[in-house]
Amino acid sequence: MEIIDKVYSIDSIGFDSNCYIIGKNEITIVDTGASPEYAKFIIEKIRSFGLDISNIHKIIITHRHPDHIGGLKKLLELLSSNSILVYVHKKFITYYKLSxxxxxxxGEILNLDGLLFKIIYTPGHTEDSICLYNEKYKILISGDTVFSFGNIGRVDLPGGNIKNLVKSIEKLAKLDVEFLLPGHMDFVMEGNKHIKQSLQFAKSNLIIYE
Ligand SMILES: [Zn+2]
Incomplete structure (x- = not known):
């Protein structure tokens, strides 16, 4: 669905992450789901939004978990274009084995078809987690750092760290967020409220993991 002009969401199916589409004349895909089948679904959905898939130029990965990168290879294959750039946090750039x-x-700012998105490094769920923030329209694409209704990404997988997650959510809680677009679960309005709940919940988890 179209959330605001030039920003679309594609819901997950089963284990897939959500996927977000930014732009019309120059399209960016954020996260790619868990499987090659979901990659095909992403392409179908982009077409159903009335967009031209030859305008896809960038893919941004919020972190390297299989449910977010499982469709990446297939997407690149389907789009059969060397001009597509894949953006990931610099810490694990070699993990992808892509040219x-x-x-x-x-703090880096990406211009995605006229919408400016700031990269916010948010380790905790993984060591390479990033969020994307658009200040003008108060949009936060939060990966698996925070979800709606006070939920948070798990920290019990390799690279997870609850202290880092709390620090990262503290960073997010300082932003003015209206549209919260998480990696799983539904997108919600009044993002600030949801992020504050997530911060409280993450803090309450400090004791469990210490
Ligand atoms: Zn994850």
């Missing part, structure tokens, strides 16, 4: 991959740093 067209670019490393992102905290």
């Amino acid at each position: 067209n991959v670019k490393g992102l740093s905290d």
Whole structure:
């Protein structure tokens, strides 16, 4: 569905992450789901939004979990274009074994078809987690750092760290967020409220994991 002009969401199916589409004349895909089948679904959905798939130029990965990168290879194959750049956090750039991959740093700003998105490094769920923030329209694409209704990404997988997650959510809680677009679960309005609940919940988990 179209959330605001030039920003679309594609819901997950089963284990897939949600996927977000930014732009019309120059399209960016954020996260790719768990499987090659979901990659095909992404393409179908982009077409159903009335967009031209030859305008896809960038793929941004919020972190390297299989449910977010499982469709990446298939997407690149389906789009059969070497001009597509894959953006990931610079810490794990070599993990992808791709020639067209670019490393992102905290604070970097990407112009995605006229919408400016700031990269916010948010380790905790993984060591390479990033969020994308658009200040003008108050949009946060939060990966698996925070979800709606006070939920948070798990920290019991390799690279997970609850202390880092709390620090990262503290960073997010300072932003003015209206549209919260998480990696799983539904997108919600009044993002600030949801992020504050997530921060509280993450803090209450400090004791469990210490
Ligand atoms: Zn994850």
